[in-house]
Amino acid sequence: MLLFRYILFLYTTTIYAEVHIKQQNNVQKILHETLKKERTSPPSIKIPYKKEYGDVTVNPHNFTFISQPEPCEGNETILVTAHSATQNFQRRSALRNTWANPIILEKYLPKGHQSKLIFILGLPSNSSEQTLINYEQEMYGDLVQVNFMDHYRNNTYKAIYNMKWISSYKGCPKAKLVVKVDDDVIFNLQAFSSFFKNFTDTLGDSFKLSSYFIAGNIGESGRPQRDPASKWYLSRKDYKYDTFPMWLQGLTYFLSPRLAKEIYNLSFTTPYIFTDDVYVGIVAGRVDEIRKYPFNQFYSNSFSRLAKQSKYWNKKPYVFYHSHSIEDFFRLWCLSCNPATCDWCSQAKV
Numbered sequence: 001m002l003l004f005r006y007i008l009f010l011y012t013t014t015i016y017a018e019v020h021i022k023q024q025n026n027v028q029k030i031l032h033e034t035l036k037k038e039r040t041s042p043p044s045i046k047i048p049y050k051k052e053y054g055d056v057t058v059n060p061h062n063f064t065f066i067s068q069p070e071p072c073e074g075n076e077t078i079l080v081t082a083h084s085a086t087q088n089f090q091r092r093s094a095l096r097n098t099w100a101n102p103i104i105l106e107k108y109l110p111k112g113h114q115s116k117l118i119f120i121l122g123l124p125s126n127s128s129e130q131t132l133i134n135y136e137q138e139m140y141g142d143l144v145q146v147n148f149m150d151h152y153r154n155n156t157y158k159a160i161y162n163m164k165w166i167s168s169y170k171g172c173p174k175a176k177l178v179v180k181v182d183d184d185v186i187f188n189l190q191a192f193s194s195f196f197k198n199f200t201d202t203l204g205d206s207f208k209l210s211s212y213f214i215a216g217n218i219g220e221s222g223r224p225q226r227d228p229a230s231k232w233y234l235s236r237k238d239y240k241y242d243t244f245p246m247w248l249q250g251l252t253y254f255l256s257p258r259l260a261k262e263i264y265n266l267s268f269t270t271p272y273i274f275t276d277d278v279y280v281g282i283v284a285g286r287v288d289e290i291r292k293y294p295f296n297q298f299y300s301n302s303f304s305r306l307a308k309q310s311k312y313w314n315k316k317p318y319v320f321y322h323s324h325s326i327e328d329f330f331r332l333w334c335l336s337c338n339p340a341t342c343d344w345c346s347q348a349k350v
């Protein structure tokens, strides 16, 4: 009896929530169906879509770059590409003036590395915002703009066209590492400096040879959000499997330009889902020779509150922090900033 109740509980709550139970009291039938479905339920999946779609285009897209940044100066090895929403002028400015600024970042990179910062955005819905973006491009020359409407449901297009831009852009011939970030991430540069050494040591030859690699906050067993009330809801029609082959946090991840190209290529044969990091994880999982490097312990994502984050900033520093507001971004940044050299930090009241 207990076992039956347990199975019924599973049946009605988690596993087959969407199956409508009409005959609650038909014990035999429910039990029978539960066991039958258990056997035929979609398996966990290591490489989704590979077999089904092969070369079939299931995600047609053909957007255009309407604006592109200035080429590299010549020797940049690291491309920092930030997903940004069109209206996030302040966020972009914050990145340009803090850790992602090439002059600042390069001080924390090993000799021989130079970086370039670019932002990728879609189209705003309002033309005065586009006018501001045009000024911004004239001023900084660091925007990639693609002609889809900027909306979180279109974030996967942002990822796909970021990959396309990286792999087709001839402006940075020496780039061998892509650092994909969201515009609200903040790097603790002191900690990043040793992280980067560990990172390149760990990658060894695959870094030098620019083979297919991805590194970041990576999990093996993500599950799709099946609660229709959630912002991240994915129906079984959107994604039919019960697990993701790889879970990748979008906040910051690293990949080779060669992998970027392959992800762009495979995007046509991988059904669209709007959660861009999950999508990139799924597509990357289809690349046979992919090497995955989980650096999860360097991410502070378990802390949401500024107070907690700042407590850890100097004592046991994580490398990658998420800032909920632009104010928090600067407060965290100022923790690592010498007040003598950035006077605006004294006003930030850390």
Ligand SMILES: *[C@@H]1O[C@H](CO)[C@@H](O)[C@H](O)[C@H]1NC(C)=O
Residues within 6 Å of the ligand: 062, 064
């Ligand atoms: C994409 O669109 C461009 C024009 O915007 C067109 O020239 C090109 O043929 C299209 N490519 C595909 C694959 O549909």
Ligand SMILES: *[C@@H]1O[C@H](CO)[C@@H](O)[C@H](O)[C@H]1NC(C)=O
Residues within 6 Å of the ligand: 073, 074, 075
């Ligand atoms: C690029 O590096 C080479 C040698 O490593 C150097 O001669 C050249 O001046 C550098 N170019 C720029 C634009 O820094």
Ligand SMILES: *[C@@H]1O[C@H](CO)[C@@H](O)[C@H](O)[C@H]1NC(C)=O
Residues within 6 Å of the ligand: 087, 126, 127, 128, 129, 132
């Ligand atoms: C248009 O965009 C600008 C800049 O982001 C914003 O200040 C303004 O409120 C927007 N106007 C409308 C009608 O949404």
Ligand SMILES: *[C@@H]1O[C@H](CO)[C@@H](O)[C@H](O)[C@H]1NC(C)=O
Residues within 6 Å of the ligand: 147, 148, 149, 150, 151, 153, 154
């Ligand atoms: C995504 O972009 C396309 C192309 O611009 C647009 O038609 C669509 O409305 C956008 N989606 C959302 C949810 O805004």
Ligand SMILES: *[C@@H]1O[C@H](CO)[C@@H](O)[C@H](O)[C@H]1NC(C)=O
Residues within 6 Å of the ligand: 265, 266, 268
């Ligand atoms: C993807 O790569 C394969 C093999 O290199 C090639 O045959 C195919 O045309 C590419 N597809 C696209 C959409 O670029």
Ligand SMILES: *[C@@H]1O[C@H](CO)[C@@H](O)[C@H](O)[C@H]1NC(C)=O
Residues within 6 Å of the ligand: 198, 199, 202, 294, 295, 296, 297
């Ligand atoms: C370097 O990174 C690896 C992989 O995340 C980790 O296991 C190792 O402890 C790190 N070493 C140092 C010195 O941080």
